[in-house]
Amino acid sequence: MTETTxxxxxxxxxxxxxxxxxxxxxxxxxxxxxxxxxxxALAGPSGSGKTTLLNLMxxxxxxxxxxxxxxxxxxGNLTPxxxxxxxxxxxxxxxxxxxxxPVFSAAENIEFVMELQGVPHEERRTRALELLESVDLAxxxxxxxxxxxxxxxxxxAVARALASRPRIILADEPTANLDSKTAIRLLDLMLELNRxxxxxxLFSSHxxxxxxxxxxxVWLRDGVIDRVEGGAAA
Amino acid sequence: xxxxxxxxxxNVGRNPRRTGVVVTAVAVGLAGTLLSxxxxxxxxxxxxxxxxxxxxxxxxIHAQGFNKDPEIGLFLEDKGAPxxxxxxxEAGIQNWAPRIRGEGLVTSPSSSVGxxxxxxxxxxxxxVSMVSGSIVxxxxxxxxxxxxxxxxxxxRLGTEVGDKIVLSVQDLEGDMNGTALRVGGIFxxxxxxxxxxxxxxxxxPAADLFGMGDSISEIVIVGHSRDAVxxxxxxxxxxxxxxxxxxxxxxxxxxxxILSVMDQMASGLYLIIFVAMSFGIxxxxxxxxYERIREIGILLAVGLSRGRLVAMVICESILVxxxxxxxxxxxxxxxxxxxxxxxxxxxxxxxxxxxxMGTRIFPVLTPADFTIPTTVAxxxxxxxxxxxxxxxxxxxxxxxxxHD
Numbered sequence: 180m181t182e183t184t185x186x187x188x189x190x191x192x193x194x195x196x197x198x199x200x201x202x203x204x205x206x207x208x209x210x211x212x213x214x215x216x217x218x219x220a221l222a223g224p225s226g227s228g229k230t231t232l233l234n235l236m237x238x239x240x241x242x243x244x245x246x247x248x249x250x251x252x253x254x255g256n257l258t259p260x261x262x263x264x265x266x267x268x269x270x271x272x273x274x275x276x277x278x279x280x281p282v283f284s285a286a287e288n289i290e291f292v293m294e295l296q297g298v299p300h301e302e303r304r305t306r307a308l309e310l311l312e313s314v315d316l317a318x319x320x321x322x323x324x325x326x327x328x329x330x331x332x333x334x335x336a337v338a339r340a341l342a343s344r345p346r347i348i349l350a351d352e353p354t355a356n357l358d359s360k361t362a363i364r365l366l367d368l369m370l371e372l373n374r375x376x377x378x379x380x381l382f383s384s385h386x387x388x389x390x391x392x393x394x395x396x397v398w399l400r401d402g403v404i405d406r407v408e409g410g411a412a413a
Numbered sequence: 414x415x416x417x418x419x420x421x422x423x424n425v426g427r428n429p430r431r432t433g434v435v436v437t438a439v440a441v442g443l444a445g446t447l448l449s450x451x452x453x454x455x456x457x458x459x460x461x462x463x464x465x466x467x468x469x470x471x472x473x474i475h476a477q478g479f480n481k482d483p484e485i486g487l488f489l490e491d492k493g494a495p496x497x498x499x500x501x502x503e504a505g506i507q508n509w510a511p512r513i514r515g516e517g518l519v520t521s522p523s524s525s526v527g528x529x530x531x532x533x534x535x536x537x538x539x540x541v542s543m544v545s546g547s548i549v550x551x552x553x554x555x556x557x558x559x560x561x562x563x564x565x566x567x568x569r570l571g572t573e574v575g576d577k578i579v580l581s582v583q584d585l586e587g588d589m590n591g592t593a594l595r596v597g598g599i600f601x602x603x604x605x606x607x608x609x610x611x612x613x614x615x616x617x618p619a620a621d622l623f624g625m626g627d628s629i630s631e632i633v634i635v636g637h638s639r640d641a642v643x644x645x646x647x648x649x650x651x652x653x654x655x656x657x658x659x660x661x662x663x664x665x666x667x668x669x670x671i672l673s674v675m676d677q678m679a680s681g682l683y684l685i686i687f688v689a690m691s692f693g694i695x696x697x698x699x700x701x702x703y704e705r706i707r708e709i710g711i712l713l714a715v716g717l718s719r720g721r722l723v724a725m726v727i728c729e730s731i732l733v734x735x736x737x738x739x740x741x742x743x744x745x746x747x748x749x750x751x752x753x754x755x756x757x758x759x760x761x762x763x764x765x766x767x768x769x770m771g772t773r774i775f776p777v778l779t780p781a782d783f784t785i786p787t788t789v790a791x792x793x794x795x796x797x798x799x800x801x802x803x804x805x806x807x808x809x810x811x812x813x814x815x816h817d
Contacts, residue, residue: 230815234810234811234814237714239713239714239809239810239811239814240809240810240811259719260718260719260720263713263719264716264718266713266716267715267716267717268716270716272714272715274711274714274814278711279711280420280708280711281427281708282423282426282427283420283423291416291420291715292715292716294415294416295416295715295717295721296716339715343715343716351814
């Protein structure tokens with residue numbers, strides 16, 4: 180565990196939304212650090228601010244107040260282009276559903292991120308096939324997302340998230356659209372990646388299957404951290 | 414960038430019906446415009462070609478001032494010997510012919526008509542003019558002391574081949590001079606103006622009539638092509654500095670203006686059509702963006718920059734337009750191939766003849782007919798993509814990934 184060198188930090192983060200002149204406070208006074216190797220879940224009921232916090236920590240949104248630091252760098256000081264580059268090189272994402280680009284095959288979805296990074300064709304092809312094998316989808320590289328089951332699609336999303344060799348993978352309700360058997364397979368896969376490759380995961384989920392596997396659970400309620408359970412890294 | 418182009422190409426193909434509608438609209442619009450312009454160009458080219466082949470040639474050599482005021486007193490001495498020497502030294506000239514050109518009055522038993530009188534060397538003239546090949550009655554100077562006139566003029570005079578008519582002119586000294594000649598041939602060219610108001614006679618009787626001795630009015634020159642004569646003109650002008658060496662479009666500026674107006678009209682027409690199409694393209698792209706908000710959010714989340722996102726939308730617009738261009742050009746070329754034997758316009762023969770055109774129009778496409786619409790279409794595609802691209806780039810990734 181390397182708690183002294185957190186990958187992601189939220190420091191005094193507050194997020195408010197304004198809709199038709201009405202301000203809604205989504206998060207307030209959030210302080211959270213995620214260190215390398217963690218398998219942590221942001222938990223809490225709907226509307227507690229899990230996804231909002233995950234989006235802020237994933238550089239998809241900017242806080243109203245406070246700082247998000249990625250490898251010590253304050254994301255608030257970066258331009259949109261620099262934020263894109265940080266997402267491309269340091270962050271991996273898995274979303275609830277419809278994660279993949281439907282006009283690309285499974286392998287092309289994985290390669291796309293590497294292509295944006297400038298990885299040479301041969302290298303990215305080889306790595307895409309290796310990643311597909313690592314998520315038990317060997318031989319399905321040419322399938323389009325619509326030709327695959329929900330579980331297979333999510334495993335491709337995991338492979339894509341790993342493709343850029345990110346510092347951390349952020350997963351927003353990754354099991355929400357999966358049956359429990361498929362969800363368990365997916366979570367066990369992520370857990371194995373966390374153990375074997377020290378891949379850091381930060382989840383947003385209220386799925387008990389996710390929460391019982393997370394080593395640390397950060398419970399949110401009404402936009403504030405209610406309690407933290409468990410330890411940190413493997 | 415290749416990944417963005419590939420993604421754009423796949424996106425173009427994800428809704429074939431919608432893409433098909435836009436491609437069809439671009440293709441039909443382009444093909445229709447191209448075909449109209451090809452027919453119109455064909456008419457204009459024929460008008461110019463007929464003017465060149467009946468009267469103007471590509472170049473004419475005159476004494477200084479002749480073009481401004483075509484006086485019979487402005488002539489080339491010694492049958493144009495120095496000019497002919499310069500012509501013979503010039504490789505860019507195919508054929509040439511000397512002419513005497515003046516005004517006169519032709520009188521038949523029933524009528525008198527003011528005419529242009531052109532004295533020609535029949536053999537040389539046959540190489541530069543289509544008149545010899547346009548005889549519909551009689552012959553082309555196959556007997557001595559004959560004149561050849563147009564069908565329209567023959568009708569006005571009420572004469573036929575073999576009839577005697579009197580040709581009166583003002584000679585070089587300013588005296589009235591006349592001679593009686595028989596009609597040897599009647600011609601019909603695509604130029605109603607020529608047919609109605611011109612008589613041709615041989616060079617020697619014309620010289621006698623105008624009292625010009627060994628002098629001629631002009632030498633008409635035909636080069637290898639309209640464009641190639643520019644250099645020939647420059648070299649002849651240098652060799653004959655005291656002569657007017659003028660091109661067909663300088664001799665008939667109206668024709669040149671018509672061609673120039675036609676080019677501008679074509680550009681304007683393409684612009685109007687493609688601007689109208691741009692709304693269709695923008696609409697389709699906007700629909701495509703709205704349908705893919707979540708997907709765009711995912712793309713932004715995995716690290717696609719906003720610049721590349723804009724490039725993707727522009728690529729989609731350009732690809733759809735390019736497909737339309739290819740289909741449009743193919744459609745137009747197929748239609749033109751089907752019309753390669755010309756379009757019969759004999760229903761409007763009289764009107765066309767008054768503009769110097771024949772009754773069979775051959776559509777003509779120039780390189781500009783491909784480059785102008787391609788340029789305009791691609792610019793339009795760029796403009797049409799601006800709005801959808803702006804819409805896409807303004808999407809906030811956090812909201813877009815949650816979009817239903």
